[in-house]
Amino acid sequence: MLPTFDPRDTEAGSRILEDITSSAGHIQEQVLEEILTKNASTNYLKGFLNGYSDKELFKNKVPLVDYEDIKIYIDRIALDGEPSQILTNDSITELLISSGTSGGKQKWIPKTAEEGERRAFFFCLLATVQNRYLHGLNDGKALFFVLISPDTHTPGGLVLRTTTASEIKNRKDRYPQVIFCEDTNQSLYSQLLCGLVQRDEIASIGTFFASGLLRIIKFFEEHWQEMSSNIRTGQMSDWITDPKCKRAVSLILSKQIPDLADSIDLVCQEKSWEGIIKKIWPRTKYVQAIITGSMAQYIPALEFYTGRLPIVSPAYVSSEACFGINLKPLCSPYDVSYTLIPNMAYYEFIPIGNHQDPNCTNSKDAHLKDHIVDLANVKIGQHYELLVTTCTGLYRYRMGDVLLVTGFHNITPQFKFVQRRNVVLSIDTDKTTEQDLQNAVTIAMHILEPLGFFLLDYSSYADTSSIPGHYVLFWELQLRSNDDFPVLDQVKMEKCCSLVEQSLDLQYKMLRNQSNTIGPLEVRVVKQGSFNVLMDFYVSQGTSLNQYKTPKNIKSEKAIEILDSRVVGKFYSREVPNQDS
Ligand code: AMP
Numbered sequence: 106m107l108p109t110f111d112p113r114d115t116e117a118g119s120r121i122l123e124d125i126t127s128s129a130g131h132i133q134e135q136v137l138e139e140i141l142t143k144n145a146s147t148n149y150l151k152g153f154l155n156g157y158s159d160k161e162l163f164k165n166k167v168p169l170v171d172y173e174d175i176k177i178y179i180d181r182i183a184l185d186g187e188p189s190q191i192l193t194n195d196s197i198t199e200l201l202i203s204s205g206t207s208g209g210k211q212k213w214i215p216k217t218a219e220e221g222e223r224r225a226f227f228f229c230l231l232a233t234v235q236n237r238y239l240h241g242l243n244d245g246k247a248l249f250f251v252l253i254s255p256d257t258h259t260p261g262g263l264v265l266r267t268t269t270a271s272e273i274k275n276r277k278d279r280y281p282q283v284i285f286c287e288d289t290n291q292s293l294y295s296q297l298l299c300g301l302v303q304r305d306e307i308a309s310i311g312t313f314f315a316s317g318l319l320r321i322i323k324f325f326e327e328h329w330q331e332m333s334s335n336i337r338t339g340q341m342s343d344w345i346t347d348p349k350c351k352r353a354v355s356l357i358l359s360k361q362i363p364d365l366a367d368s369i370d371l372v373c374q375e376k377s378w379e380g381i382i383k384k385i386w387p388r389t390k391y392v393q394a395i396i397t398g399s400m401a402q403y404i405p406a407l408e409f410y411t412g413r414l415p416i417v418s419p420a421y422v423s424s425e426a427c428f429g430i431n432l433k434p435l436c437s438p439y440d441v442s443y444t445l446i447p448n449m450a451y452y453e454f455i456p457i458g459n460h461q462d463p464n465c466t467n468s469k470d471a472h473l474k475d476h477i478v479d480l481a482n483v484k485i486g487q488h489y490e491l492l493v494t495t496c497t498g499l500y501r502y503r504m505g506d507v508l509l510v511t512g513f514h515n516i517t518p519q520f521k522f523v524q525r526r527n528v529v530l531s532i533d534t535d536k537t538t539e540q541d542l543q544n545a546v547t548i549a550m551h552i553l554e555p556l557g558f559f560l561l562d563y564s565s566y567a568d569t570s571s572i573p574g575h576y577v578l579f580w581e582l583q584l585r586s587n588d589d590f591p592v593l594d595q596v597k598m599e600k601c602c603s604l605v606e607q608s609l610d611l612q613y614k615m616l617r618n619q620s621n622t623i624g625p626l627e628v629r630v631v632k633q634g635s636f637n638v639l640m641d642f643y644v645s646q647g648t649s650l651n652q653y654k655t656p657k658n659i660k661s662e663k664a665i666e667i668l669d670s671r672v673v674g675k676f677y678s679r680e681v682p683n684q685d686s
Pocket of ligand 1: 396504522
């Protein structure tokens, strides 16, 4: 049973947080027991446990799985309309579309009513933490951007929607009408317009992921003149036809407000958009968006646009379960740790170290199983991949997220979100991970930063169409000033390519160096807005805008074509990397 409390009651919430983090081991045992007792008779678990619900048997017999391993069960429920009891004894009420890997491939994750309650509990705890540490939040309004895509149904009759849509549609009364508009452009335009009209009341601004917030800033850059004109005339643009948007805006924008339009024009016409968020919404105290893991690449861009307002990275959540809360929401975006909430799911941890290959994709590997630890036995300073067992039918499911234990709150571990486990680039025996690539790109950008550039977004693929194959990185660069984009300095760009190579691991350097198995790394600079077009492409394929994460490895030929058709400069490494450094 989950404790209940009013999320506005900060003291009660804090007490519960202290209680559960002081008895995390015990709670975890209870969670596993409940899941097994309830689900031992499902087809899936029966195959391994013969109907028993013994916890040790579970740890010995139930294999570690990736989504691909259980897809066949989910498809039977989703596509063939077989009963949920294949996987879980609770009825599956919806399937959540997860972006999951940053590879852009969708997963369908079961949701049950009980999972809905767990999520509600998690968000109450999160509200407690925010009320406690983010002072002044309630002195104004929160401008939190939410975009919802339309529901679809599986052939088996289940509703298919994103995690955000599920949360919001199940608690309709709590949210403003405007966010229920399913046309992204109309919805975003209207949300921004409402935010502009109430400019002086906004105390915080946010959305789910940092990449989403940048996308919103870009949208604002493209539409501010039109919005300002709407405010000046008191009339919303004709292309906003959605009744929910029209109603919501008309309640807020009911008359001409020329003074406000003038002041918006003044700010937006400034030569640089540095600090634009703070200038447009001067009372904003915090910006909220997940900024850890692969989102860390956006920190410089967000700091630029927000004028270094505190960035709050609130939680570690996914379609599979809600995992952790940042108990120090005002810490530096580089220092965020999440405290695991012990009653959300049963957690296990695969240590990643010398004897473990984080990229081992053989889920049934007994070798991995031998080293797994539970929540009570994780060690500070050790990296782990998270495994979850949930009440929704996921058993020993590999999240693919790599976490570093940074400390404990009471006896509950706290983690830094490091990266996803996946290899993004591979040629021959080289395996470059998302984190390797991010580190290398960050180092290489030191060459361009003094010239006034920051990297708005990047991606990559292994081009094996010629021999030797080589890695290609797509970079979208942005200038800090509003000056015209200069011609890129060939020598400096080539230096960037070499620095990326120099920062990759020894295996890469050996293959590049000695055997010429990998050719010189290439950076293709794409024109402004290219990554937005890429996002639109993935969204058109069914990815949720709120959950979108730029794929760091592009597999789709169409996606590569989209970026390739926007390349403004190609540069190659001219030096072979030094293996000794
Ligand atoms: P989705 O199911 O589409 O919401 O994606 C969930 C995935 O998003 C997780 O498995 C993580 O890889 C990523 N994610 C969620 N929260 C965070 C966070 N706080 N920091 C970094 N990555 C996150």
